[in-house]
Amino acid sequence: MKLVSWNVNGLRACVNKGFYDYFKEVDADIFCVQETKLQEGQIELELGEEYEQYWNYAEKKGYSGTGIFTRIKPLSVWYGIEENDEPEGRIITLEFDNFYLVNVYTPNAKRDLTRLEYRLEWEDRFRSYLLELDGRKSVIVCGDMNVAHQEIDLKNPKSNLGNSGFTLEERGKMTELLGAGFVDSFRHFYPDREQVYSWWSYMPKVRERNVGWRIDYFLTSARITPYLKDADIDCHVMGSDHCPVKLCLEMSEAESA
Numbered sequence: 174m175k176l177v178s179w180n181v182n183g184l185r186a187c188v189n190k191g192f193y194d195y196f197k198e199v200d201a202d203i204f205c206v207q208e209t210k211l212q213e214g215q216i217e218l219e220l221g222e223e224y225e226q227y228w229n230y231a232e233k234k235g236y237s238g239t240g241i242f243t244r245i246k247p248l249s250v251w252y253g254i255e256e257n258d259e260p261e262g263r264i265i266t267l268e269f270d271n272f273y274l275v276n277v278y279t280p281n282a283k284r285d286l287t288r289l290e291y292r293l294e295w296e297d298r299f300r301s302y303l304l305e306l307d308g309r310k311s312v313i314v315c316g317d318m319n320v321a322h323q324e325i326d327l328k329n330p331k332s333n334l335g336n337s338g339f340t341l342e343e344r345g346k347m348t349e350l351l352g353a354g355f356v357d358s359f360r361h362f363y364p365d366r367e368q369v370y371s372w373w374s375y376m377p378k379v380r381e382r383n384v385g386w387r388i389d390y391f392l393t394s395a396r397i398t399p400y401l402k403d404a405d406i407d408c409h410v411m412g413s414d415h416c417p418v419k420l421c422l423e424m425s426e427a428e429s430a
Contacts, residue, residue: 174245174422177201178276178315180372180389180415183210184218184240190412196220199407199417202244205265207278207317209238218242229253231262238262239276239316245269254302264299266306272397273306277316282337289342292319296346304353311394314355317372317415318390322347322357325367326387338388350392358391358404358420369406372415383408391420 177199181187184206196204204224212230220226224242229252231237239262247267253259263278277299282289306312320343324330333339351357363369370385379385391404402421410416 174203175199175201176203176205176274176313176315176391176420176422177417178205178207178317178389178391178419179410179417180207180278180317180413182208182413182415185211185216187412188216188218191410192412193219195407195410195412195417199419201419203267203274204242205274205276205315206240206242207238207276209240209262210235211238227265227267229259229262229265232260236261237278239265239278241265241267241274241276243267247274254298272311272313272394273309275303275306275312275314275316277314277318279317279319281319282340282343284337286337286340289337289340293342293346296343296350300346300350300353303350303355307354307394311397312355313394313397313420314392315390315418315420317388318347319388320344320347321386321388322351325365327370328368328384328386338386354395355392356395356398358393358401359387359406359418361398361401362404369408371406371408371418375414380414389415389418391418393420397422 220242223244227241227250229239249268251266253264265276267274280292280295282292303312319338321327321339370387371389373380373385400422405419407417
């Protein structure tokens with residue numbers, strides 16, 4: 174089974190920058206997107222009849238939003254952590270036979286950190302939600318989690334220490350989540366791999382020089398790790414300021430997890 178996650182930073186714009194080409198090439202069983210910046214009816218995505226589409230739209234136009242396109246029919250679907258609690262369209266959860274898939278677009282603390290307090294409170298609620306799900310069956314979490322966890326996860330850690338996405342507080346919340354029984358799948362396979370990022374600023378030549386951050390993740394319940402086959406980052410894929418991240422697992426084995 175192949176899963177893909179991509180912050181498309183405006184899906185309509187990404188469609189005009191090669192989204193369909195990548196979607197067909199990667200041939201994922203489940204494809205998650207974040208920051209769709211859509212309202213209902215603003216796009217008719219032609220992915221083929223084999224994919225069911227699930228959308229969570231933000232109330233604010235042109236802002237946030239998530240989507241999941243899946244070949245595997247879910248048992249149930251819900252939006253947000255609690256019913257009607259999430260006007261920014263940041264979370265979709267699909268339940269399958271043997272795991273939950275949670276697609277998330279984590280709130281940004283903002284450059285001046287004015288949203289840091291909200292972000293930290295949100296992190297606590299989100300962690301509690303994941304642990305509740307994990308008590309029932311295994312969980313796979315993917316999306317733009319808006320934090321570079323360790324120094325290895327961004328090009329210039331010293332100059333960015335304390336900046337949004339690399340504050341001690343935000344990094345600490347990721348540490349808490351991993352300590353609660355979740356695994357960073359990319360670091361599971363590549364604990365020491367450097368200079369592999371998933372987001373780059375739009376400033377001139379930043380991506381060309383690979384001055385990036387790894388802030389897009391697939392996290393899994395620890396008990397799924399024996400069934401993971403690979404995790405990767407498609408750094409070469411353009412179309413957004415983020416690139417897609419991937420997870421492969423052996424479905425036949427995972428069914429018993």
